[in-house]
Amino acid sequence: MTKKVLCLLIPFIVNCSGGNVSQVNLVQSKIESENVSLNPSQSLTLINGEKISLSNIYAIPNNIDSIQVDDVQFEAKLADFCGKGHEIYDNKKMQGFLSKKLQFILYDQYKHNHTEPTAFNFNQDNANIYLTVVNDEIISKYCRKRNIRTLNSAYLLKVYSNGVRYNLLAIHDIKTIE
Secondary structure, rough: HHHHHHHHHHHHHHHHOOOHHHHHHHHHHHHHHHOOOOOOOOOOOOOOOOEEEOOOHOOOOOOOOOEEEEEEEEEEEEEEEEEEEOOOOOHHHOOOOOOHHHHHHHHHHHHOOOEEEEEEEEEEOOOEEEEEEEEHHHHHHHHOOOEEEEEEEEEEEEEEEOOOEEEEEEEEEEEEOO
């Protein structure tokens, strides 16, 4: 329980510190000195075997150097629920880096419709990963499904800032694996 609460606090701390990583490191060091295991990011293994650590939008500094977008796939089990998703696009930080089409998919559709992203709870390698899904048809089709193996296609945003890479992921297609 403590670990979950602490993991939820890190994005808040980063956001309130204005992206000042040194402040986050001080908080993380204090938490670790109290013998609490803290992992603010989640890992995901892609179909090509590459293992990536996922970031959240609040961990990304304001001074972005570039964004590379790859279409990736991963296998996972659609676990037990869907619910409110995470923001993948920050208009202030990322404006001008993505195509208009991708900006619409990740941000504008929610702004224009006054809605929020939806996320599914996946399980991969015995770890739960809560990931945003940006395709309404997929959400309608799979939101109530449980314990099925899936092949998932996603946009992987590799955000570079000051020599550091941050990974954001948004699922755009899901297929059931028999």
